[in-house]
Amino acid sequence: MSGAATAPAPERPLPVPTRESQPYWDGLREGRLMLQHCAECGKVRHYPFNFFFKQMAPYIVALVDMDAGVRVNAQLRGIAESDLRIGARVRLAFEPVTKDITLPYFTSA
Secondary structure: OOOOOOOOOOOOOOOOOOOOOHHHHHHHHOOOOOOEEOOOOOOEEOOOOHHHHHOOOOOEEEEEEOOOOOEEEEEEOOOOHHHOOOOOOEEEEEEEOOOOOEEEEEEEO
16 A cells, blocks of 8 residues: 555636526536527527636546537546547536536536
8 A cells, every 4th residue: 555645636617607607507507508599590509618628637628519509518527538539429417516506517428
């Protein structure tokens, strides 16, 4: 047995919901992915929070084309780097990290 202590995992930064993004975060907390629809053209878009994922390295982040017709980026868990394949099916899951913030992530389908 080694006497070396394992360093604790660094705390990850949490997003700060805004008035505009609050419905998105409320949906995640309820286990639903809320998408925005443009009032003019009807195009579907995913709430942009790239700043958050840039600070989460060394996690794997996937850009996934959802069946709803929108691309979503979120952490990918439970899949080894060597097993990653473009076009592989994944499943959306939700991680409650505080009472107010739930984050989406993908895992193997």
